[in-house]
Amino acid sequence: MLSAALALSAAAVARPSLAQTMGDETREHPRIVTAIREMEDAIRYLEGAPHDFGGYKSAAIADTRRAIESLRMALRYREFRDRERREFGR
Numbered sequence: 001m002l003s004a005a006l007a008l009s010a011a012a013v014a015r016p017s018l019a020q021t022m023g024d025e026t027r028e029h030p031r032i033v034t035a036i037r038e039m040e041d042a043i044r045y046l047e048g049a050p051h052d053f054g055g056y057k058s059a060a061i062a063d064t065r066r067a068i069e070s071l072r073m074a075l076r077y078r079e080f081r082d083r084e085r086r087e088f089g090r
Helices: 002-014 018-022 024-028 030-048 057-088
Strands: none
Touching: 024 030, 024 057, 030 057
16 A cells, blocks of 8 residues: 555656646646645645545545546646647637
8 A cells, every 4th residue: 555655656746747748728727727736735635644534535535636637638628729729720
């Protein structure tokens, strides 16, 4: 269990920040970027917590990771559409 948590933490650290990969979208949607950072912080807090929050800890971590990925996908979509509009005048 600990080795899995360490591997996930290492992957998160190795991953480029959202601002480095999303460019304009992070400036255009700062509240989404802030929400992602806050959720990542909540995950770190939960992972380090000594209790299991009545058995909801692992589900909360998994659900929060899915929410973060959904927000990142929304920003990627927006980036794609904006780039498409600039390149093709759509």
